[in-house]
Amino acid sequence: MKEERSKKPAKITDEERRTFLKLGLKITGVLAGGTVLSVVPLPEEARALMEMEGYRHTKYKPHYSMVIIQNHCIDCERCKKACKLTNHVPDYGYRTTILEKEVITDEGEPFRVFMPVLCNHCLNPPCVRVCPTKATYKDPQNGIVMMNIDKCIGCKTCMAACPYNARYFDEEKRAIDKCNFCWDTRLSKGEKLTACAAACPAHVRIFGDLSDKESEVYKLVFQPDKIVWVLRPECGAKPCVFYMND
Amino acid sequence: MKSSYLFKIIGILVVFGMLAVSIQAFAQDEEEGGGTIIFTKPVKAVIFEHKVHLAQGLDCDSCHDDPFEMAAGTAEQNPDFTMKSLYEGKYCGACHDGETAFASNTRCTACHIGVKGYNRLTGPKAEGNGHEGE
Known part of the structure; x- marks a missing residue:
């Protein structure tokens, strides 16, 4: 055979x-x-490799994305605080947050895992597909999933469509608000990092340009001997926030 | 006349209250040999359980007054109370070096309980947004 x-x-x-x-x-x-x-x-591994290849050549330049070194996260929540201050996020919402779970090791010992989450700026974003007014769209240059609050009618369909729970309704703006990698508050002003990445003391959030072979995110995502994963891959949204352990 | 009577009652209540608090604190010190210490600087938050360390066969002299002063909160006031110092063998790093005990740059969440862990242990905080558990 x-x-x-x-x-x-x-x-x-x-x-x-x-x-x-x-x-x-x-x-x-x-x-x-x-x-x-x-x-x-x-085989499963070969499929996974094929999936990753899809991220290597996208039309976005720069292609902003983030790598999260999950086991470095200690839930100090400085990222959350920095995000709130930078982007005026109200107390009832978040653009990024930290999830927590308790897992049992092979030795039978419990330990905590903290998982930072934010908008995954998907290559195939379900939120963009469902928006009836095109208020949310994927930026043709840099791949950031943006909000045009002037067009938003507050129908919240995008909130329902997002597999990552990355959107909330801002009562003051009367529109949906979400992470835009600090585009208006930092990146467009020449800053290189998002507020959360800059505030992280534990080298958890690594932000950069996935289309640049010299960038840290590129090197981390495409190193062959490390396990890199994304959240809810079965949704087919092709998220651009990658997770790994040190 | 009536108000002085009221003052006396309040005075007695205050004395009893202080006594109860000090007894409780004393009992905790005796029972658990220092109890639970929660560090909130430089990051929120790190837990240190005295009883876990006593169960490892350590006694008070092992860590007091070197590397840690007896008075809780002293180390936190030092600007060098950081992970970098731990890697250099100071504070927790005196034992958590990978030989005596697990190394300081491994198993982060064994000690780091985070803002969530802190809020769980200290009760709901005014500064929280009520969405901490999400």
């Missing part, structure tokens, strides 16, 4: 093979003179 698989199908071009790979299928044989193809699903 193994021998049969390793045999190269005669009449399949590399291009065709790639098309099948994109569908998550690997060509394992050609039968009946090329009229019948034998295909199997790619």
Whole structure:
């Protein structure tokens, strides 16, 4: 059986093979003179690699994204405080917050895990798709999922669509508010980091340009020997906030 | 006449209240050998359980007065009470060096309980926004 698989199908071009790979299928044989193809699903790891490749060449430049070194987070919440001050976030809402869970180690000992969360600035953002007035949109240059509050009618459909609970209704603005990587408050003024990343004392939030091969985020996301994950990948939103452990 | 009577009652109540507080504090010190210490500087918050460390076979002399003064809160006043100092073997780093006890740059959340942990231990805080648990 193994021998049969390793045999190269005669009449399949590399291009065709790639098309099948994109569908998550690997060509394992050609039968009946090329009229019948034998295909199997790619192994899990290979699929994951293919997924990551989708992040390597996007149309955004710079492509702002964030890596979160999860096990460095100590829930000091300086990020949250800095975000609130910088972006005038009211007490009833948040643009970023820290989640907490208790897990049991292999040795049976409980330990705390803190997980910073924020808008994932997805490549395929469900919030943008559902907005009836195009008040929320993905910036064509830098990939930030932005809000145009003048167009927002407060229907909250985007809140329901977001798999990451990253949006809230701002009572004062009478519009949805969300993380925009501090675009209006910092990045557009020449700052290199978001307020949360700048405030973090534990090197948890690493912010940068995923389209720049020299950037720290690029190097962290595409290093081959580390496990990198995203939240709720099954939603297909292609989130651009990556998680890893040190 | 009536108001002096009231003052006496209040005076007695205050004395009893202070007594109760001091007894409680004394009892806690005796029972748990220092009780639970929560550091809030430079980050909120780090927990230190005296009883956990006593159970490891340590006694008061192991840490007092070096590297820690007996009076709670003394170390926190020092500007060098930071992780960097711990890595250099100061404060907790005297033992938490990877040999005597787990290294200071590992298992962060074993000691760091965060703002959430702090709020749980100290009760609801006015400065919180009520969404801490989210």
